[in-house]
Amino acid sequence: MIVSASATASTLLYALDAPANYVDPSGRPVFLVVLLVAALVGTILGAVGAVGNRVKIWDEFLLWVIGGAIGGVLAVLGWTGIIYGVWALFELDVSVPAATVGLILFATAALLGAVASPLLDNTNSPVAWLFSFFMKWVQSPLLTTVGLVATLIVAIRGGKVDFRRGMLFIAVGPGGGVLTLGAVAWTQSGRFNPDGTVPGNLARHESTHSRTVAAIGELGFYFTYVTIGAIWGSAQGGSWNNLNAAGCGNPFEKTAHTFTGDPAIPRSTSDC
Numbered sequence: 001m002i003v004s005a006s007a008t009a010s011t012l013l014y015a016l017d018a019p020a021n022y023v024d025p026s027g028r029p030v031f032l033v034v035l036l037v038a039a040l041v042g043t044i045l046g047a048v049g050a051v052g053n054r055v056k057i058w059d060e061f062l063l064w065v066i067g068g069a070i071g072g073v074l075a076v077l078g079w080t081g082i083i084y085g086v087w088a089l090f091e092l093d094v095s096v097p098a099a100t101v102g103l104i105l106f107a108t109a110a111l112l113g114a115v116a117s118p119l120l121d122n123t124n125s126p127v128a129w130l131f132s133f134f135m136k137w138v139q140s141p142l143l144t145t146v147g148l149v150a151t152l153i154v155a156i157r158g159g160k161v162d163f164r165r166g167m168l169f170i171a172v173g174p175g176g177g178v179l180t181l182g183a184v185a186w187t188q189s190g191r192f193n194p195d196g197t198v199p200g201n202l203a204r205h206e207s208t209h210s211r212t213v214a215a216i217g218e219l220g221f222y223f224t225y226v227t228i229g230a231i232w233g234s235a236q237g238g239s240w241n242n243l244n245a246a247g248c249g250n251p252f253e254k255t256a257h258t259f260t261g262d263p264a265i266p267r268s269t270s271d272c
Contacts, residue, residue, distance in 0.1 A: 031080075031097075031099050034076060034097070034099040034100055034103055035073050035076060035077075035099070037103060038072035038073050038075070038076040038102075038103050038106065039069040039070075039072050039073050040069075040072075041072050041103070041106070041107050041110075042067075042068035042069045042070070042071050042072025042073070042075075042106070042110070042216060042217075042220065043065050043068050043069045043072070044068070045068050045072075045107070045110040045111060045114050045215060045216070046064040046065045046066070046067055046068020046069065046071070046114075046215060046216050046220075047061070047064065047065050047068070048111075048114040048115065048215070049064055049068070049110075049113065049114035049211070049212065049214075049215025049216065050064035050065070050215075052114055052115055052117075052118045052119075052211075052215075053118050053208060053211055053212070053215075053255060054118075054255065055254075055255050056255070057251070057254050057255070057266060057267075057268045058268050058269075058270075059232065059251040059254075059268050059269040060251040060252065060254045060255060062251075063224060063228065063229055063232070063251045063252055064212070064215070064216065066224060066228060067212070067216045067220045067221055067223075067224035067225075067228075067252075068110075068215070068216040068220060069220075070216075070219075070220045070223055070224055071106075071110070071216035071217035071219055071220015071221065071223075071224075072103075072106060072107075072110075072216075072217075072220070074217070074219035074220060074223065075102065075105075075106040075217045075219060075220065076099055076102040076103050076106060077102075078102070078219060079098070079099075079101065079102025079103075079105055079106065080098045080099045080102050082102075083098035083101055083102065084098050106217065109135065109138045109139050109214075109217075110139065110214075110215055110216065110217065112135050112214075113135050113136065113138075113139050113211065113213075113214025113215045114214070114215035116131075116132070116135065117132045117135050117136065117166060117210075117211045117214045117215075118211055120132035120135075120166060121165045121166045121207050121211060126163065128166075129163065129164070129165060129166045129167075130166075132165075132166030132214075133163075133166045133167060133168075133183050135166075135214050136166060136167065136182060136183035136210050136211070136213055136214045137182070137183055139213055139214050139215075139217050139218060140181075140182030140183060140213050140214075140217070140218035141218075142182075142218065143181040143182035143184070143218050143222075144181075144182030144183045144184055144218075146181070146182075146184075147168065147170070147181055147182055147183065147184025147186070148168075148184065150170060150172075150184070150186070151168050151170050151184060154170045154171060154172070159171045160189065160192050160196045161196075162192070162196060162197045162198050162203075164197070164198060164200075164203035164207070165203045165204060165206075165207035165210075166183065166207055166210065166211075167180070167183045167184060167185055167203075167206065167207055167210045168183065168184045168185065169184075169185045169187045169192075169198045169203070169206070170184065170185070170186060170187060171187060171188070171189045171192060172186045172187065172188060173188055173189065174188060174189055174190065175188035175189070175190055176188055176190040176191055177191075178191055178202065178206060180206045180209040180210055182210065182213055182218055183210050183213070185198075185206045185210075201259045201260050201261070202259075202260060204259040205256045205257065205259045205260045206256070208255055208256040208259070209221075209252070209256055212252065221252075224252075225241075225250065225252050226240075229250045229251055229252045230250060232250065232251055232269070233248075233249040233250030233251065233253075235269075236248040236249060236269055236272040237249075237272060238250065238272070241253070243257050243262070243266055246267060246272065247265055247266040247267040247272075248266075248267055248269075248271075248272035251269075253266070254266035
């Protein structure tokens with residue numbers, strides 16, 4: 001059944017808010033189809049990102065693929081809401097489906113993040129790192145923007161800030177922990193060198209996480225990390241957000257830990 005969009009109360013409603021029952025008269029794909037395509041694109045780009053980041057353990061590779069599918073769907077949902085909000089705010093004519101625009105934005109950014117960011121991060125060029133940082137920022141607009149505000153505050157207060165491997169490291173208090181959110185690593189002071197830089201192996205470890213964000217998006221990575229990854233890690237006998245001495249734990253940590261050597265040889269689920 002084809003129903004004219006003029007029958008709706010708002011030009012922002014797509015397929016009468018029932019994409020499973022109606023087809024857009026212009027021939028554009030319905031919303032659910034776009035989400036399905038987003039999941040497929042995310043799956044492919046998750047695999048590409050895993051290959052580009054030299055992921056060799058099967059459970060981590062699979063988590064990249066799952067995270068990519070989830071990231072594609074969540075990114076399209078997020079961009080659709082943002083685009084509709086902007087169109088409504090400025091009373092613009094909806095001539096292009098917001099979901100399709102969101103899919104294009106995610107696919108383009110994820111492809112660049114999956115292919116280019118590993119190459120850029122593995123150079124010793126601050127200029128290359130800067131390009132990588134911007135790719136990660138596009139894929140993590142919320143967390144990286146919050147991190148940039150925090151970086152500014154830390155810098156103004158005379159705190160330690162370092163820029164390595166396409167991401168920022170900011171000192172956030174005493175201790176030895178690090179939390180990467182987007183392209184910014186919230187780093188406790190015990191991890192900094194006396195000269196205010198972070199060790200090279202730590203930079204490589206955390207940049208691996210930031211490149212995962214670049215490939216599958218912040219929503220895809222963090223949602224998958226704290227759900228499937230955490231459950232999987234605990235089932236292996238490791239921590240939900242780390243690896244144990246045997247190299248078992250959250251699969252998203254396994255390649256990253258090869259740089260810091262704790263442990264140097266992570267194990268797959270079948271070996272845990």
